[in-house]
Amino acid sequence: MPDQDPKRRDNRSLIRGLVLMTAGSFAFGWALVPLYDVFCRISGLGNPEARATAATIVSENVDQNRLVTVEFMSNPASNGSYEFHPLAASMQVHPGKLYDTKFYAKNLTGAPSTAQAVPSIAPGIAAKYFHKTECFCFTPQKFGAGEGREMPVRFIVDPQLPANVDKLTLSYVFYDTTQTTAQP
Amino acid sequence: MAYASTAHDAHDDHHDQPVKGFKRWLYATNHKDIGTMYLVFAMIMFFVGGFMAMLIRAELFKPGLQLMQPEFFNQMTTNHALVMIFGAVMPAFVGLANWMIPLQVGAPDMALPRMNNLSFWILPFAFTLLLGTFFVPGGMPAGGWTMYPPLILQTGAAFPMLIFAVHLMGASSIMGAINVIVTILNMRTPAMTLLKMPLFAWTWLITAYLLIAVMPVLAGAVTMLLTDHFFGTSFFNAAGGGDPLMFEHIFWFFGHPEVYIMILPAFGIISEILPTFSRKPLFGATSMIYAVASIAFLSFIVWGHHMFADGMPMAAQLFFMMSTMLIAVPTGVKVFNWTATMWRGSLSFEPPMLFAIGFLFMFSIGGFSGLMLAIVPADFQYQNSYFVVAHFHYVLVPGAIFGIMAAVYYWLPKWTGVMYSMTLAKWHFWLSTVFVNVLFFPQHFLGLAGMPRRIPDYAVQFADWNMVSSIGGFGFGLSQLLFAYLVIRCMRGEGKKATAAVWDGAMQHGLEWTLPSPPPYHSFTTPPDLPHQVHL
Numbered sequence: 001m002p003d004q005d006p007k008r009r010d011n012r013s014l015i016r017g018l019v020l021m022t023a024g025s026f027a028f029g030w031a032l033v034p035l036y037d038v039f040c041r042i043s044g045l046g047n048p049e050a051r052a053t054a055a056t057i058v059s060e061n062v063d064q065n066r067l068v069t070v071e072f073m074s075n076p077a078s079n080g081s082y083e084f085h086p087l088a089a090s091m092q093v094h095p096g097k098l099y100d101t102k103f104y105a106k107n108l109t110g111a112p113s114t115a116q117a118v119p120s121i122a123p124g125i126a127a128k129y130f131h132k133t134e135c136f137c138f139t140p141q142k143f144g145a146g147e148g149r150e151m152p153v154r155f156i157v158d159p160q161l162p163a164n165v166d167k168l169t170l171s172y173v174f175y176d177t178t179q180t181t182a183q184p
Numbered sequence: 185m186a187y188a189s190t191a192h193d194a195h196d197d198h199h200d201q202p203v204k205g206f207k208r209w210l211y212a213t214n215h216k217d218i219g220t221m222y223l224v225f226a227m228i229m230f231f232v233g234g235f236m237a238m239l240i241r242a243e244l245f246k247p248g249l250q251l252m253q254p255e256f257f258n259q260m261t262t263n264h265a266l267v268m269i270f271g272a273v274m275p276a277f278v279g280l281a282n283w284m285i286p287l288q289v290g291a292p293d294m295a296l297p298r299m300n301n302l303s304f305w306i307l308p309f310a311f312t313l314l315l316g317t318f319f320v321p322g323g324m325p326a327g328g329w330t331m332y333p334p335l336i337l338q339t340g341a342a343f344p345m346l347i348f349a350v351h352l353m354g355a356s357s358i359m360g361a362i363n364v365i366v367t368i369l370n371m372r373t374p375a376m377t378l379l380k381m382p383l384f385a386w387t388w389l390i391t392a393y394l395l396i397a398v399m400p401v402l403a404g405a406v407t408m409l410l411t412d413h414f415f416g417t418s419f420f421n422a423a424g425g426g427d428p429l430m431f432e433h434i435f436w437f438f439g440h441p442e443v444y445i446m447i448l449p450a451f452g453i454i455s456e457i458l459p460t461f462s463r464k465p466l467f468g469a470t471s472m473i474y475a476v477a478s479i480a481f482l483s484f485i486v487w488g489h490h491m492f493a494d495g496m497p498m499a500a501q502l503f504f505m506m507s508t509m510l511i512a513v514p515t516g517v518k519v520f521n522w523t524a525t526m527w528r529g530s531l532s533f534e535p536p537m538l539f540a541i542g543f544l545f546m547f548s549i550g551g552f553s554g555l556m557l558a559i560v561p562a563d564f565q566y567q568n569s570y571f572v573v574a575h576f577h578y579v580l581v582p583g584a585i586f587g588i589m590a591a592v593y594y595w596l597p598k599w600t601g602v603m604y605s606m607t608l609a610k611w612h613f614w615l616s617t618v619f620v621n622v623l624f625f626p627q628h629f630l631g632l633a634g635m636p637r638r639i640p641d642y643a644v645q646f647a648d649w650n651m652v653s654s655i656g657g658f659g660f661g662l663s664q665l666l667f668a669y670l671v672i673r674c675m676r677g678e679g680k681k682a683t684a685a686v687w688d689g690a691m692q693h694g695l696e697w698t699l700p701s702p703p704p705y706h707s708f709t710t711p712p713d714l715p716h717q718v719h720l
Contacts, residue, residue: 007370010370011295011296011366011370014365014369014370015296015362018361018362018365018366018396019362021396021397022358022362022396022399022400025396025397025398025399025400025401026400026401026403026404027436028400028401029400029401029402029403029404029405029434029438030404030408032401032430032433032434032437033408033419033430033434036430036433043699045499045500075217091705142336
């Protein structure tokens with residue numbers, strides 16, 4: 001079938017082109033990672049310099065004249081599988097200064113389990129002035145059977161905190177999520 | 185022609201009939217067999233995804249948690265989307281392409297039959313992997329079909345299965361796309377120039393290029409998720425210098441062309457059906473092709489409209505808003521041309537025509553709500569609400585799905601050689617149309633009133649419309665059983681014999697109607713001439 005050969009050749013070169021295009025798209029997908037950044041830098045969109053500095057939380061302008069009480073509360077899961085409480089019931093803090101404290105949790109069941117702490121800040125108006133830089137509530141906490149340990153929280157109270165607020169409450173509900181979270 | 189001289193060889197004769205038994209399907213290289221398998225697979229997935237949708241609507245029937253836990257609800261929304269997009273709509277279009285493109289362009293088969301076999305048989309494995317996550321610790325993926333990190337990285341044992349399933353689906357669509365392009369560009373009968381090619385083949389050619397351009401980008405994005413999860417990279421992890429927003433940019437660079445992948449072939453189908461039942465040529469056929477090409481081009485520069493509320497500079501918001509609204513121009517050209525095709529035609533309302541007209545009306549509703557969502561300040565109200573859900577379901581259900589159903593009703597007598605019950609098919613149309621509006625129209629109201637997407641429970645003021653919407657959902661779901669019944673009856677050869685042209689007025693509208701119904705197992709073994717009267 002002499003007629004088929006040129007057709008086959010045509011098909012081959014077209015397929016080669018299309019496979020190259022596929023590979024090119026795959027490479028382009030990865031290239032997008034640096035390209036977005038380069039594009040924003042060249043065009044000045046999104047003000048990349050400002051973005052890079054915006055995240056630092058100032059610890060220098062500590063308000064030494066002001067003292068705010070931070071209370072810690074804990075609500076263990078209602079099914080009784082955890083013991084959970086703060087090591088200190090409350091602290092006197094200066095706005096703008098970094099503090100840390102610890103909570104203690106113990107797995108009371110005889111099996112490994114996972115828990116997730118969900119924070120809440122009262123009064124609600126003060127919530128956006130309370131910055132947690134490190135918290136055990138950021139990730140699911142895994143416990144072996146009967147394991148207990150202390151877990152850290154680091155926080156700064158923003159100096160912008162409205163003057164009429166002199167007491168903040170940070171409370172955690174400690175949920176047993178063994179049934180529902182991933183066990184990688 | 186070489187094909188003609190060998191057509192009567194003894195060697196070729198025993199290929200005239202399909203081999204018997206499972207080998208016909210497992211080793212299938214015939215475009216009709218593979219097309220059938222794609223369509224049957226899509227139908228099964230349509231019911232699997234539909235069952236998940238029924239569970240979602242059952243939970244939302246009343247406020248409060250009645251049937252399931254929130255985690256399971258999230259698994260249902262996520263997998264409903266993945267199954268419907270990658271399992272139902274895309275394979276259905278590839279199946280239609282397999283069946284119809286060789287018949288429409290006068291080719292003996294798809295250009296790459298063995299790759300065709302591979303690209304189909306990957307799919308059952310991909311979906312076994314995806315649906316198999318139901319049985320692993322942590323359950324099915326529940327982070328939404330968009331797979332945003334960091335949430336999706338908290339998926340349990342299902343995570344790598346999800347990623348590999350997406351890889352397989354992507355590989356399958358890319359191979360399907362390459363096959364379509366090679367078939368159209370190299371296997372067309374010489375008499376058919378590109379501009380004489382039917383619109384369904386044209387829209388698929390453009391769709392196939394979109395697939396090749398963006399599916400690999402999705403593969404890249406999910407691979408980055410995989411390495412972030414298992415190999416300690418930080419593409420999307422701020423703690424390691426990455427950026428979770430980056431995922432959204434890469435994902436939607438794939439995602440927006442993807443939504444056109446799901447609608448452009450439907451545009452082609454509607455452009456085939458309206459002229460047939462209006463007994464007129466398609467109005468402005470060339471402008472239709474240019475409109476589809478412009479929509480495809482614009483789809484690459486509008487992805488930012490999926491992330492207006494994520495934080496974006498004003499200049500970018502304006503750019504994405506304007507470019508998105510620009511899409512209304514070629515889409516408007518299409519809707520205008522379709523309407524003008526029907527204008528003063530001698531219309532008749534067989535089931536394919538009903539679905540095509542339903543498409544025209546209801547897809548336009550989805551298009552208009554899309555324009556509303558494109559407006560940045562308005563989007564800040566609508567985003568993440570049920571308004572978005574109503575919008576994309578209007579373009580996907582009475583849009584893409586009605587397009588597929590119109591195609592099935594149009595070509596099913598050609599494929600099987602028998603005609604389905606016209607009365608039952610019209611019932612199917614009217615039930616689907618009424619219920620799909622009962623289902624999705626109230627979701628506009630819910631969204632404007634502030635009901636968020638992806639929640640298993642809601643405030644009591646949303647109760648009434650949710651109940652209405654759920655009733656519409658159950659009605660729509662049950663109506664589809666009628667569709668399955670009609671298709672299965674035809675596949676079993678039960679019904680009145682169909683003629684070669686099937687439809688009054690179809691003969692002028694494509695090469696497929698010059699073949700008997702059903703067409704021989706091997707058709708167009710010699711390149712056909714275009715019948716004098718064929719036009720788009």
